[in-house]
Each structure stands twice: as structure tokens, then as C-alpha cells.
Amino acid sequence: MKLPKGIAYRPIATWSVILCVASVACGWVVAQGLYPLMLACVPLMVLAVWRILHIYGNSIRRVTFMFDAIENDDLSFRFNEDPSKVDNTMLNVALNRIKEILSQTKARAEERERYYQLIMESAQTGLITLNDTGSVYQANGEALRIFGVSQLHHVRQLEHSLPEVSRALATIRPGDKLRVSCTTESGDMALMLGCSKIMLEKRPRRVISVSDINNELNEIQVESWNKLSRILTHEIMNSLAPITSLSDTLLHMDRALEPDLERGLETISATSRRLMTFVEGYRRFTRIPAPQREPFEVRELVRQAVVLTAAEEDALRIHVDIEPAETMIYADKAQLGQVMVNLLKNAREAIAGRHDGEIEIRSRIDAAEHVIIEISNNGGAIPAEVTENIFTPFYTTKPDGSGIGLSLSRRIMQLHGGSLRLSCNTDRRVTFTLQIE
Incomplete structure (x- = not known):
């Protein structure tokens, strides 16, 4: 950025020297009384003053232009630094240098802003x-x-x-x-x-x-249940395995057993197998595989779930409303299908025995472009003491229920980045809502 000596100040220095010489000459002419020579000195003085004021005015205009550009956040300007084409080249060099410093400062500020924005978004x-x-x-x-x-x-x-x-x-x-x-x-x-x-x-x-x-809290709760379930399945299976094996071995011995002993062993074997089946429910809850995502249509998901659950479809009224009809989702089709089946089974059980029983399946896209699927029935409100625990693993009010259907369904939705909730619970309408990312 340094200029060769003699270039930076040459224009203004030259006209300053000319002004000084002309002023001295005018003074000498006046002192000698040679007034006709004033015709040569005065125009030279006026020209020198005009050139100095012109250079000064140009410098002020450049500085003002630079401040206006900075105020408007425009740092795209650059002043000519060619001494053969402009006066006061050093000023242009200095202004360009200021612009470069401001540009670097602005770039660093923008970089810091992007950094803080990234932290904020993360x-x-x-x-x-x-x-x-x-x-x-x-x-x-x-x-x-x-x-x-x-x-x-x-x-x-x-x-x-x-x-x-x-x-x-x-x-x-x-x-x-x-x-x-x-x-x-x-x-x-x-x-x-x-x-x-x-x-x-x-x-x-x-x-x-x-x-x-x-x-x-939901994430902490799910993690706690997972840890508890893993411990329980390990301990129960370790205890049941030898009991089941020994009872089966004794039942299939070559020699005949006393009737009371045989009935006792059969009871032990059957009970052990039921317990093992129940423990498998624990394992299914704690070992849900990662979703294998693929694109598919919501109406195909709904159609398959209806076919699998509506064995008595003639007596069951299911209303399906999918808007738009070609709605696509990107998820694990098998896992979401299991969720739909669980919810439809519960809806069927809720309206069982009602001649006016209806199930409504509605799909739409919300403002955030999430797919929302609602499964509703008119089977009556779920009691308050039950709603508090319906998503708790292994909680059930059914005599032959395992209590993992809704908790498993919610866990699947969480693994997909979505949610499952009871959104409406009245005597006229009970609705479970799925939100799919």
C-alpha cells in the first residue's frame, strides 16, 4: 500500500509551491512599484488557489462518498490509485485501506454471527x-x-x-x-x-x-422402562427356563406318573409357558428395531390396517377421509402398520355390541407439513383413572391383555420423530392422533 516518494503529494505540493512563488512575486512587484507585472502574478495566484481548493473539494467528496457507502452497508467501492489519472493518490490509497479493514471486520462479524446462529439452532x-x-x-x-x-x-x-x-x-x-x-x-x-x-x-x-x-419426562420414562424391562426379562427368563425344561422332562419320562403328580407337572409347565409368552412382550417393547424408512401412501397404510382388523366389516362402519388423497409418508411401513392395527383393534373393542358404532380415520397435513392421522370412535369416553396410565407399559384393563399395545405404538412413533396422543376423550368421540414427521 506504500506509494513511491514524490507521487503522493505531487499535485497539491506543486500548486502550493506555485502559490507561494506567485505570492512572493506579487509582494516584490508591489514593493518595486512594477504594477504592470501584477497582470502576470495575480492570475497565477488565482489559478493556484483554485487548483488547491479543487483538490481539497475532491478529497472531501471522496471521504463523504465513503461514509455514505459505509452507512448504507455498501463496501463494493474502490478509488482509483493511478497517480497519472487522479489527484492526491495517497488519500485514495488510505480510503481503500479503510474500506478493506471494514470489509475484513464485517466478514469476521458475519462469521461470528453464523457461528452463534449455528449454536442457537443446535x-x-x-x-x-x-x-x-x-x-x-x-x-x-x-x-x-x-x-x-x-x-x-x-x-x-x-x-x-x-x-x-x-x-x-x-x-x-x-x-x-x-x-x-x-x-x-x-x-x-x-x-x-x-x-x-x-x-x-x-x-x-x-x-x-x-x-x-x-x-x-417421556424420554426419561421410556428409558427407565427399557432398563427395568431388560433386567426383568433377564431374571425371569433365567428362572423360568430350568422350571419349564424340568417339568417337560418329567412329563415325558418313560415310566408312568401318579395322576396328582402328572397334573401338577402339567400345571407347572403351562404356567411357565404363559409366563415366558408374557416375558416375550417385555422383549418386544425393549427391542424395537430402528425404523427402515421408505415412501408409501397413507391410503395404502390405512387400507391394509382395515383389512387386518375388520373381520366383520359388514357390521362395522369405517369412514376414511384422506386429504389430499395421494398423501405420502416416509417411514417404516411395517412398524406404522402395527401402530394402525393396534389403534383400530382398540377402536373395534370400544364399539363392540353397539348398533350405531362407528370408526373414523382421517388424514391431513398441518401447517408445519406434518402428516396427521386421527382414529376416532363413538364407543364412549375412557375413564379418567385409565387415561392416566394408557401409555404405561404393561398396564391393561383387559383380562387377556398384555398392556403393551399403546406403549409400544407410542414408542414406535417416538422412534420416527413423531407422536401418539389421546387428543379427544368424550362420550361422543374418542380420538387417538398420530403425528408423522
């Missing part, structure tokens, strides 16, 4: 930055997912879908912690909100963290 907690009037400056993907929106510009956007959350976001202040319960298309949520204060552009901003406590 967070498992929703983060929102907003001012005191409720305008949202930034919201990460997790916050948008929790609220079920694609964009968020103001907290008033949530007044219709999540009024409790909208009020909480508007009223929470730095240092506060609020717990908000709400219901969305993805299920019931218990949100924990925390607030901090930060100054941006000399203005106060609130940074609010949003966590879905229900999801965290």
Missing part, C-alpha cells in the same frame, strides 16, 4: 429474542417446532393457537420462570419458560428459553 431448547412490545427478532428452529409455526414475528401470532403461551411471552420479565400448559396438534405440552436480559444496539432485549417438559 440447541435442544427453544430460544427467542424479543423486545418489550412483543416483536420477535430471532427464534431458533426448536422454538418454532414447539409452537408449531414456520415463522414467528410477533407474540400475537400465537394468540389463536396458543393463547396461554402468547400471554406468557408478553408478560415474562428478566429473572422470571413460568410454567405453561397448553395443547397443540402434536400433543399436550407443559412448557417451562425462562427469561434473561441483553442489550442489543443500545436497546434492551429479552432472551426467552422454552422447554417442553413433557417430552423430556
Whole structure:
């Protein structure tokens, strides 16, 4: 960036020397009384002053242009540094140097901003930055997912879908912690909100963290059940195996057994086998394979589930509404088919014996482009004491039930990144809702 000596100051230095010489000459002419010579000195002085002012004006205009460009966030300019074409080349070099420093600073700031944005998007907690009037400056993907929106510009956007959350976001202040319960298309949520204060552009901003406590509790619960189930299956199978083997061996001995002894051994063998069958239910719950995803249509999934469950279809009214009709999902077809079969079996059992029994299967796409499938029946509300435990593994009210159908179905949906919930429970309508990513 250095210029050769004599180039940087040559124009203004030259005209400054000319002005000085002309001024001295004018003074000498006046002192000698040679007034006619003033006709030569004065124009030269005027020309020198004009050239100096012209160079100064050009310099001011360049500096002003640079500040205007910086104010408009435009750093694409560059001044000519060719001394043969412009005056005061050193100023142009200095201005270009300032521009390069600002460009580097801007690039580093943008790089830091991308870094912080990546951290914000990678967070498992929703983060929102907003001012005191409720305008949202930034919201990460997790916050948008929790609220079920694609964009968020103001907290008033949530007044219709999540009024409790909208009020909480508007009223929470730095240092506060609020717990908000709400219901969305993805299920019931218990949100924990925390607030901090930060100054941006000399203005106060609130940074609010949003966590879905229900999801965290569900994950902990599932992991706890998995650990417990693995321990139980291991211990029970180790105990049952020798009992079953010994009882079968004694029953198939060549010599005849006393009737009471034979009945006792048969009872032991049958009981052991029933227990082993029950333990296999534990294993199925804890050893669900990773989903093998493939694309397929929702109507094909529904059709197969109906065929497998509606053995008495003539007496059973099933209404199917899929909108749009060609809705595609990308998931494990066998696993989702098992979920649909479990839900349809439960719906059939709920309306058994009712002449007006109906089952409705409805599919649609929500605003976040998730596929929502609802399986409804009019078999009467599920008792409150049962709804609290319907997704608890091995909990059942059926005499011959295993209690793993709904818990297994929910686990499958979680492995797909979706959800299964009881979305409606009234005497006129009971609905289970699947959300598929």
C-alpha cells in the first residue's frame, strides 16, 4: 500500500509551491512599484488557489462518498490509485485501506454471527429474542417446532393457537420462570419458560428459553422402562427356563406318573409357558428395531390396517377421509402398520355390541407439513383413572391383555420423530392422533 516518494503529494505540493512563488512575486512587484507585472502574478495566484481548493473539494467528496457507502452497508467501492489519472493518490490509497479493514471486520462479524446462529439452532431448547412490545427478532428452529409455526414475528401470532403461551411471552420479565400448559396438534405440552436480559444496539432485549417438559419426562420414562424391562426379562427368563425344561422332562419320562403328580407337572409347565409368552412382550417393547424408512401412501397404510382388523366389516362402519388423497409418508411401513392395527383393534373393542358404532380415520397435513392421522370412535369416553396410565407399559384393563399395545405404538412413533396422543376423550368421540414427521 506504500506509494513511491514524490507521487503522493505531487499535485497539491506543486500548486502550493506555485502559490507561494506567485505570492512572493506579487509582494516584490508591489514593493518595486512594477504594477504592470501584477497582470502576470495575480492570475497565477488565482489559478493556484483554485487548483488547491479543487483538490481539497475532491478529497472531501471522496471521504463523504465513503461514509455514505459505509452507512448504507455498501463496501463494493474502490478509488482509483493511478497517480497519472487522479489527484492526491495517497488519500485514495488510505480510503481503500479503510474500506478493506471494514470489509475484513464485517466478514469476521458475519462469521461470528453464523457461528452463534449455528449454536442457537443446535440447541435442544427453544430460544427467542424479543423486545418489550412483543416483536420477535430471532427464534431458533426448536422454538418454532414447539409452537408449531414456520415463522414467528410477533407474540400475537400465537394468540389463536396458543393463547396461554402468547400471554406468557408478553408478560415474562428478566429473572422470571413460568410454567405453561397448553395443547397443540402434536400433543399436550407443559412448557417451562425462562427469561434473561441483553442489550442489543443500545436497546434492551429479552432472551426467552422454552422447554417442553413433557417430552423430556417421556424420554426419561421410556428409558427407565427399557432398563427395568431388560433386567426383568433377564431374571425371569433365567428362572423360568430350568422350571419349564424340568417339568417337560418329567412329563415325558418313560415310566408312568401318579395322576396328582402328572397334573401338577402339567400345571407347572403351562404356567411357565404363559409366563415366558408374557416375558416375550417385555422383549418386544425393549427391542424395537430402528425404523427402515421408505415412501408409501397413507391410503395404502390405512387400507391394509382395515383389512387386518375388520373381520366383520359388514357390521362395522369405517369412514376414511384422506386429504389430499395421494398423501405420502416416509417411514417404516411395517412398524406404522402395527401402530394402525393396534389403534383400530382398540377402536373395534370400544364399539363392540353397539348398533350405531362407528370408526373414523382421517388424514391431513398441518401447517408445519406434518402428516396427521386421527382414529376416532363413538364407543364412549375412557375413564379418567385409565387415561392416566394408557401409555404405561404393561398396564391393561383387559383380562387377556398384555398392556403393551399403546406403549409400544407410542414408542414406535417416538422412534420416527413423531407422536401418539389421546387428543379427544368424550362420550361422543374418542380420538387417538398420530403425528408423522
